[in-house]
Amino acid sequence: MVNNVDQVDPREAQMLQMYLNEYGQQMEILSQQLNLIEQQRLESLGAVETLQALEQSDDGEVLLPIGGGAVVRVKVLDPGHVMVNIGADVVVERTSSDAVEYLQDRITELDALGKKVAGSIEQVRGQVNEISRRLEAVYRQRGQPPRPAQGGQ
């Protein structure tokens, strides 16, 4: 790594550009992971809300979306029980309250995982900023515009 930009040679500039591209790609992968985690978290929150609402419902009648903005009126036969996917292609029947507890645990885990990934993104962002700063100084010195990192930031 370069400590003094005044002494940077072209090979080091090339290396900095390479690091910048790699970190850019890493950031994109981490951002995709974070989006996926957030999506799963929101889905689980929605499921908890639905189960709680069904428990309080008198007749268990709901509108079920079938796509294209169309919905059909259906009656939940057994609002007290729900099938929960526990991963590895296995689905288990649980009582609604057990399912809510399970989903809330999953939300807590996803929250923690999301924070971890967000922390990693911040760390990589710091490195990207530092390398960009050095690279910019190098290109300014050589009178050329810096190339943006591959993979977005």
Add this chain to the structure above:
Amino acid sequence: MDSIPPKVQNQLAMLQQMQQQLQTIVSQKAQYEMTVREAKRAVEDLGDVAEDANVYMSVGTVMMQQSKEKVLASLNEKIENLELRIKSLEKQEKTLQGRFEQLSAQVKGALEGQQPPGAS
């Protein structure tokens, strides 16, 4: 590239190929490890479920009801198989890594002119 002897150019191409093979092995291993983690988690979750609970497993495009015992056996078998494959991949990775390091040392030596190209 023109000033690099053909033998070293060949070695460089081999290095690139090895690197791609290593990447494939590493990503496949990561995928298997993730599947094992998921299956272990499912086994753990099944532990909290009553013996007579309704448990379903994916069979093709449908979910079929199975006994908890059968699902557990199936998951454990899956974990065992995947762990064997992971071990085999680890072995391949180690061998390939060794060959990669050996070849890259040869190429480095040849490029620095400290060692004649292709010497092993």
